[in-house]
Amino acid sequence: MQDSQTSETTQKSIEATIVSGILSAKIRPGTRLGENQLAALFGVSRTRVREAMMRLETRGIVHVSPRRGWFVVEPSAEDAIAVYEARRIVEAGLLRSMRTLTDEGSKALDAHLTEERNAMAAGDRQRLTYLMGDFHIRIAELSGNAIIVDILRDLTARTILISMLYQSEFHAAQSHKGHCRIFEAMRAGDFVRAAELSVEHLDDVEMGLDLTARPDPLSDLRSSLSLPPQNRILTSQTQKPQLQRSN
Amino acid sequence: MQDSQTSETTQKSIEATIVSGILSAKIRPGTRLGENQLAALFGVSRTRVREAMMRLETRGIVHVSPRRGWFVVEPSAEDAIAVYEARRIVEAGLLRSMRTLTDEGSKALDAHLTEERNAMAAGDRQRLTYLMGDFHIRIAELSGNAIIVDILRDLTARTILISMLYQSEFHAAQSHKGHCRIFEAMRAGDFVRAAELSVEHLDDVEMGLDLTARPDPLSDLRSSLSLPPQNRILTSQTQKPQLQRSN
DNA sequence: TCTGGCTATCTTGCATACAAGACAGAAAGC
DNA sequence: GCTTTCTGTCTTGTATGCAAGATAGCCAGA
Incomplete structure (x- = not known):
């Protein structure tokens, strides 16, 4: 055994x-x-x-x-957009579908936000990255629906890869504030508002990306030669053939 | 090659x-x-x-x-509930996130609904089952987001397995009507309404299930002996050990 | 010096061999 | 007759071996 x-x-x-x-x-x-x-x-x-x-x-x-x-994977700019869109769809749908926030749920989120603050104070960027993603997973866990949790975990993982590629600076404080606002709305029982805030929050983060930064150093050459783009559009199964390594 | x-x-x-x-x-x-x-x-x-x-x-x-x-997989009653919940979350989120319905999109859905009618007239139940699920996948395809399409395809597959287990009779006409209403709302540009209708539609279908029907012939024995339930709660990764075959 | 081709090496792709658990059915004991 | 045990068969679990493509580095020739 x-x-x-x-x-x-x-x-x-x-x-x-x-x-x-x-x-x-x-x-x-x-x-x-x-x-x-x-x-x-x-x-x-x-x-x-x-x-x-x-x-x-x-x-x-x-x-x-x-x-x-x-x-x-090194998500392309198009992938990045699709991932954020998918997250907005799922997370907004999730929050709108919620009816109540249990006491334990409230406590869990509260504890999480405290952890975020601690990590910010400590300047622990790796832990912060983890926590920033984990917040959304925790919300999914509140729903008790394992399918949604799995979906959001995978999307969050991809989100983190995206931010490693395209996020020049890390606006942790801003994200934390977004999380707090979402939590406030949830605690107030206003899940529609929470969903809206969640969409705004994801928009904010997405806007903070520099999607012109290229993970593929050949992409400008490629486009100037008007070759087809490296990735076909957003096929989650079929991924691009890697033409370069990252180092 | x-x-x-x-x-x-x-x-x-x-x-x-x-x-x-x-x-x-x-x-x-x-x-x-x-x-x-x-x-x-x-x-x-x-x-x-x-x-x-x-x-x-x-x-x-x-x-x-x-x-x-x-x-x-033979989804348990709990699984079934979770799948429908996940679909409501994703599909409602998806429809709410839509802004326009293109002409091609409209044509595609229209053609699809015609196919549904044809299959109903022909009494082709297998094809009908396929089409009833495919309608939702087609909506996802309109969004152009492959991630959402993949998610909904898998959820739809599970939905079909669920209906094979728990759906005693097949209310094709009712489902078709639901699809038509969703399409109407979309064509009118009222995606919020479409989302609401979609949730209602999924509720309807879920209500049509007999979740007391047991895919596991031992479940009544099990409960009368007050043993722990066969499945741990909704773990999409860890599935139950099958104790019986279906034939 | 630069270009082209060759080869050695490293990688995954895929098939196969063997280990070991699960099960059914026979046989033995009561 | 009923139960128990044993054994043969069938299944997946896992490692390994070999094939074949990709790449880098060398070497030769212009």
């Missing part, structure tokens, strides 16, 4: 480790995830690493370039 | 074949999907079948019972 526990855990733990690495901004977009490397790291064979990679691929977090390797 | 095309296609085609089989109600919940069977069917080795199964598992469509086999 100990053994099967361990091996079952190992299986999903590769996946979970990578996702949480991204959520806490420890893994950058474009990072190469070699099957052999990970296999050695986790003490398993390539087979299981591959399984984890395939699962992450369907979650839109990782991408394989045939016979070159697995890479953490 | 022909070759690589073919092999690349094969890879995703197992996945796509199964999903479309479910969407058109040709594959029932609880169906066993043996690795060897599928491997023979598609003319590939178990390895690739397994990859497809893993992907389908992360999409919540398939489930593995250790050393027993892969099965199409």
